[in-house]
Amino acid sequence: MNQTARPLIPEQRHQEILRLLQQEGVLSIRSLTDHMNVSHMTVRRDITALEDMGHVVSVQGGVRLAKRAGPTSLKGRELKARRELPRKKAIAELAAQFVEDDMVVFLDSGTTCQSLVPHLGPRRNLTVVTNNFHVVNGLFTHTHIEVIHTGGAVDPYSGSSEGRLAADAIKSVNIDRSFLSTETWNMSRGVTSSSMEKVEVKLATLQASTSCFLLADSTKFGTISKFCVAAIDQLDAVVTDEQLSHQVQENIRDRGVAVHVAALRKRTPSGS
Structure with a gap:
């Protein structure tokens, strides 16, 4: 991402975090703050919002995608x-x-x-x-x-x-x-x-x-x-x-x- 780009609104940051997690599986808080050029607290708030929606799970020092249970034979x-x-x-x-x-x-x-x-x-x-x-x-x-x-x-x-x-x-x-x-x-x-x-x-x-x-x-x-x-x-x-x-x-x-x-x-x- 271009670090000089216009700041993202929360919904855009959420989509970007999910996109990155689809690629990487697990991301550190530090990598997200550097990537999106935002504060540690901003990333924490984004993760909390995504966690409340059931999309991600916090891990020590970072975040990963939530595994969803689906129909099983x-x-x-x-x-x-x-x-x-x-x-x-x-x-x-x-x-x-x-x-x-x-x-x-x-x-x-x-x-x-x-x-x-x-x-x-x-x-x-x-x-x-x-x-x-x-x-x-x-x-x-x-x-x-x-x-x-x-x-x-x-x-x-x-x-x-x-x-x-x-x-x-x-x-x-x-x-x-x-x-x-x-x-x-x-x-x-x-x-x-x-x-x-x-x-x-x-x-x-x-x-x-x-x-x-x-x-x-x-x-x-x-x-x-x-x-x-x-x-x-x-x-x-x-x-x-x-x-x-x-x-x-x-x-x-x-x-x-x-x-x-x-x-x-x-x-x-x-x-x-």
Whole structure:
């Protein structure tokens, strides 16, 4: 860009930042101030505006494009679930430590919440409320655990139910601790979803729960979907894996939310 050109108005700067990010992926604040010949604070305001619109995500010292969740085929979801399974299992194993005897807990849709099921057997007088059909199937062998399924419209891609009927069922139960899943979350927009029907269920869960834990692995952080569910500070805790940056962990704790970090097991080299 010609540095002697007439100063850009905010909308032009926003378009220029997005154009550059499409090319570079990540940009530093310094590079943007030099490129557009504006102050550090001007760039910061532009980034905040773009972040509020869901276009970008702030990173330490710079900015990057937000990853948006789009429609995914059933096969694609299954492949992704298998690829991130070690993270999901580690998070679920840690989250299960916060399930106590005599509790009423909610397990959301998603394979991370489903992964809690094998750890629930030893609990006494436990009630599990869920919209996840895979959770229900997994609990059939634990006959001492009371299971309540929410009903509602069926989503075959997630193996769960959603919408108004499911939300109303959840509102009728006093939940001690809920475990929410998400495909997308970041600091500025919090937990988001691509489906309003899923948002209804999650909002009902937040309303019905004494405490709410988000189960979300590090690969999903910095992504955003169309609809807002909850700000980070509306949660009581986040359970994630050790590859979520320390800076992000501290940012979450600064908002009064506990962060529990699951260690990932190291792979054993083949032949050893």
